[in-house]
Amino acid sequence: MPVLNRIAALAPEMAEWRRWLHRHPEIEFDLPKTSAYVAERLREIGVDELHEGIAKTGIVALIEGQGTGPTIGLRADMDALPITERTGVAHGSTHEGMMHACGHDGHTAMLLGAAKYLTETRNFAGRVALIFQPAEEEGGGAEVMVREGLMERFGITQVYGIHNAPNVPFGHFLTTPGPLMAAVDTAYVTFRGRGGHGAIPQDCVDPIPAIASTVSALQSIVSRNIGAQDELVVSVTQIHAGSANNIIPEDGWFCATIRSFAPEIRDLAEARFREIVTGQAASFGLEAEIDYERGYPPTVNDAERAAFAAGVAREISGPDAVDETAPRLMGGEDFSYMLQERPGAFLFLGTGPGAGLHHPAYDFNDEAAPLGASFFARLVERALPLG
Known part of the structure; x- marks a missing residue:
């Protein structure tokens, strides 16, 4: 695989960065050590501008090319x-109850590697904005950064x-034009009765x-309310009720995750969810409280940018x-x-066999970091060519 030679030479350093982060x-947003470490590395690398404290602990670093041109954003998430x-x-976690089980340590190391290469070569006309984002897993750090301008x-x-x-073959890239990942909504339902x-x-x-x-009734949303070619998931993920084997509880609650792509399917799912819950509660003589939260929107790639990437x-x-x-x-x-704010693309990079994401045995494959860093660097050089 034609990893850029300079980035291949950075592999041990990227592994060192990644393992410190691990x-x-x-x-979430509480990343003081992580943010400080990343900022320190960026100062050593020699970026032209360093902006800290965006979305509390987010960072944007700017690298100027050799000529005028537009600015490309490259993003890595930092939270565990x-x-x-x-x-x-x-190099396991030293913070009890926390771990990098999704590889954001690897994403950060890849972007730092690309930063070092781009500051040394500057083989592009324009500017690169390196975005180090907090709170991807919970809190919507990207939304906060966007909202802050x-x-x-x-x-x-x-x-x-x-x-x-x-568990995607090592070095393989996956993407698609249009929707790539789903909108994520969460519903909390409490039924109140008499214990x-x-x-x-x-x-x-x-x-x-x-x-x-x-x-059981909620499963009819997918099986009976949308077309067979449409895409929707309704999964009840928690149920809580009762405290003893001889007591009927006063109340109980459950929560569900609802995943969709199309806005009309998202609206239909919420409407039917509310109707079913309200109807079921009434049929059992209960009061229902519904807290339905619209979460992350679908991740939609720009078709032209996805093909370019x-x-x-x-x-x-x-x-x-x-x-693709x-x-x-x-x-x-x-x-x-x-x-939603700018055209672009999101891709997956295969890291080979291993424990899955969000699993306590997961660890990022450091051999993949030079591939990701090379992709970021080459993307800038292709999008912002000199001359």
């Missing part, structure tokens, strides 16, 4: 997950990001049968290692907020 995971690590690696403040005209993909002794159910209004019935990926991994019409994924990604 040992010191932080979550509230998971207890079970990798057994020497990220695109306008730095004149970004297009934007790109990469996510690692364990009492488990031996006297006739004197109670039991929320548990209502929850059980509602969970796929072409760059072929330069790095070869023509047979890039799928990959299947859509029902997972969510807050890079979607950046793609």
Whole structure:
């Protein structure tokens, strides 16, 4: 694979950066050590401008090319997950209950590697904005950065990001034009009844049968309310009720995740969800409280930019290692907020066999970092050519 020679030489340094980040995971917007470490590396690298404190702990670093031109944004997320690590690696988490189980440490190392190459070579006409973002997993850090004027403040005209993909063949890139990842909505439902002794159910209004019935009824949204060619997931992921084996509880609650791509399907799913819950509650004589939260929008690639990025990926991994019409994924990604503001593309980079994302045994494959860094660097040189 034609990894750029200078970036190949940076592989040990990128692994060192990545493993430091892995040992010191932080979550959501509370990334003081992570942000300080990244800023220190960027100062050593010699970026032209360093802007800290965006979305609390986010960073934007600017690198000027050798001539005038537009500004390209390259994004890496920095936050970890509230998971207890079970990798057994020497560079394992030193923060109890937190770990980099999604590879954001690897994403950050890749973008730092690209930064070092681009500051040394400056083989492009224009400017690069390196975006180091907090709170991808929870909190919508990308939305906050956009709301704080990220695109306008730095004149970004297009934007790109990469996510690692364990158990996809090593070095393979996946993307697609249009929607790539789903919108993510969350619903919390509480049923309120009347509790009492488990031996006297006739004197109670039991929320548990209502929850059980509602969970089954919600599956009819996918099976009966949308077309077979449409895409929607409704999954109940938590149920909580009761405290003892002889007590009918006063109330109970459940939550669900709802994933979709098309706005009309998203609207239909919410409407039917509310109707089913309200109807089920009434049929059991209960009161229902519904907290329906619209989360990250779908991640939608600009078709032209996705094709361009796929072409760059072929330069790095070869023509047979890039799928630019990959299947859509029902997972969510807050890079979607950046793609709502500017054209660009999001891609997945295969890291080979290993534990899956968000698993306590997951660890980013350091051998993939030179591929990701080379992709970022070559993308800038192709999009902003000298002359």
